[in-house]
Amino acid sequence: xxxxxxxxxxxxxxxxxxxxxxxxxxxxxxxxxxxxxxxxxxxxxxxxxxxxxxxxxxxxxxxxxxxxxxxxxxxxxxxxxxxxxxxxxxxxxxxxxxxxxxxxxxxxxxxxxxxxxxxxxxxxxxxxxxxxxxxxxxxxxxxxxxxxxxxxxxxxxxxxxxxxxxxxxxxxxxxx
Amino acid sequence: xxxxxxxxxxxxxxxxxxxxxxxxxxxxxxxxxxxxxxxxxxxxxxxxxxxxxxxxxxxxxxxxxxxxxxxxxxxxxxxxxxxxxxxxxxxxxxxxxxxxxxxxxxxxxxxxxxxxxxxxxxxxxxxxxxxxxxxxxxxxxxxxxxxxxxxxxxxxxxxxxxxxxxxxxxxxxxxx
DNA sequence: TCATATTTTCAATAAATACTGAAAATACAA
DNA sequence: TTGTATTTTCAGTATTTATTGAAAATATGA
Numbered sequence: 001x002x003x004x005x006x007x008x009x010x011x012x013x014x015x016x017x018x019x020x021x022x023x024x025x026x027x028x029x030x031x032x033x034x035x036x037x038x039x040x041x042x043x044x045x046x047x048x049x050x051x052x053x054x055x056x057x058x059x060x061x062x063x064x065x066x067x068x069x070x071x072x073x074x075x076x077x078x079x080x081x082x083x084x085x086x087x088x089x090x091x092x093x094x095x096x097x098x099x100x101x102x103x104x105x106x107x108x109x110x111x112x113x114x115x116x117x118x119x120x121x122x123x124x125x126x127x128x129x130x131x132x133x134x135x136x137x138x139x140x141x142x143x144x145x146x147x148x149x150x151x152x153x154x155x156x157x158x159x160x161x162x163x164x165x166x167x168x169x170x171x172x173x174x175x176x
Numbered sequence: 177x178x179x180x181x182x183x184x185x186x187x188x189x190x191x192x193x194x195x196x197x198x199x200x201x202x203x204x205x206x207x208x209x210x211x212x213x214x215x216x217x218x219x220x221x222x223x224x225x226x227x228x229x230x231x232x233x234x235x236x237x238x239x240x241x242x243x244x245x246x247x248x249x250x251x252x253x254x255x256x257x258x259x260x261x262x263x264x265x266x267x268x269x270x271x272x273x274x275x276x277x278x279x280x281x282x283x284x285x286x287x288x289x290x291x292x293x294x295x296x297x298x299x300x301x302x303x304x305x306x307x308x309x310x311x312x313x314x315x316x317x318x319x320x321x322x323x324x325x326x327x328x329x330x331x332x333x334x335x336x337x338x339x340x341x342x343x344x345x346x347x348x349x350x351x352x
Numbered sequence: 353t354c355a356t357a358t359t360t361t362c363a364a365t366a367a368a369t370a371c372t373g374a375a376a377a378t379a380c381a382a
Numbered sequence: 383t384t385g386t387a388t389t390t391t392c393a394g395t396a397t398t399t400a401t402t403g404a405a406a407a408t409a410t411g412a
Contacts, residue, residue: 003307012309013301016319020294027287029205031370043316045309050389060372065390086380086387094316096323111203118196125189131179137219141193147272148186149345155228170326207400226359236402239362262410323369353412360407367400377390382383 016041018057033059034067038076038092042099047080047089075102097163104159114150119145191218194233207270209235210243212253214268218275223256223265236279251278273339288328 007073018039025035036057041048048056054064068090076099079088093099119141126138156167194215212233217224224232230240244266247253252275256285257266269275295317302314334342 006305006307006310006318010302010305010313013298014313016295016301022292023290024287024406027290033370043313045312050318061389062373062391063371066371090391096319100323108267113204114203115200117202118193122189122193123198124252125192126186129186131182131186133221136221137190140219143272148278150343151307165324168312170330171210209400235358238361238403239401242401245360263361356408356410358409361405363402363404365400365402368398369408370393370395371399372393374393375391375398379388380384380387 001130017043017150031067031070033057033063035068036068038071040092041071041077041092042091044092047082047091049087049089053090074106095165101159104155108152108155108159112148112155115147116145116152119148186249187188193219207243207246207295209233209239212242212265213240214247215245217253217266217268218270220268223267225263227263229266263330273342277335280331284331284335284350286303289332292321292324295324 018036021089022032022036025038026032037053040053040056050061050064052096053059053068054061057064061066068077071090071092072079075093077090077092079090082089104139122139123141124147126134126141127137184236194212195306196216198208198212201214202208216229216232226237226240226244229235229244230237233240244253246265247268248255251267251269253266255266258265269278299317301312302317303308305311305314
């Protein structure tokens, strides 16, 4: 296979990955464009500028800017400056385990914690009530809370350990 | 506190839970109405009919029907028939651990598996290529695949074990 | 069978979300 | 300063997703 064939095959595979990853992100509740930009950056050998991303994905400047900022907000990408150039370049964290840790922490902060707070408020309201129904209700809320608390701790622990420790744990888990 | 005060406090707490749970579901990428119906059913002492759900949430018959069917599709609720009545009643699985198992299995099937297939296809396309760039690309895809495979196995294992086993595991995890 | 209760479907509509493009704001070099 | 490169904002628009409500389909008892 010639060099240009190789690189066009690679380009195609990458484009495919980017567009498909967008579709997956969509199924996972993540904005399609954001997922595509992320896919582009984790498979890019070089940092990319906003204009390059706009061109590659055929999206507007506003759209690119918004989603790049969101990704920076998640901590999944960061901007780098090249000496002598004014443009911002973006690079993604490529280590899959680190990506997971970042996402786990953020989701915990954005999703689990608020849910726990709501449960706590419902719990407080019915704490004093003595009827059977009230008791069943607060037991159910309790159970949800306890489950979320466990999930929270597991995520927290996983996200702050070395990948190698998790792998060992997984080994144990599958051993029975 | 009088009986009617007790029950109105309970009613309020429950309404609060249902509407807040809808908002949370929304943040987690789940249809608000579906989350609300689910919240209603897991805190209901009795099975409910479509009409009761419509009235409680002030939604249309079509909307109620669609979301009830979706919940049945997930396996999170099921319909029960009362002898001598034509109406369908719905009950939710209330055990939080069982709920988790159901959701884990479904998400694996609906989200992780398709993502893995896409990665596999991208991998296949670039397998033969020898350039540095191509190698980096397929290494990255590999890493993603490996991670998803691990996630898949962990979910699978967790979802098919007893809750008590997971609790023991969690204990170990936090012990260091 | 017919009359009635109940569920399902689906075209129309509403609501939420994502995207564009150009103007405004900002940053920087001369 | 002033001019230029770059980023941000945001009103307007497009697209997607959710919801309604009524008609059609289905199920049931007499």
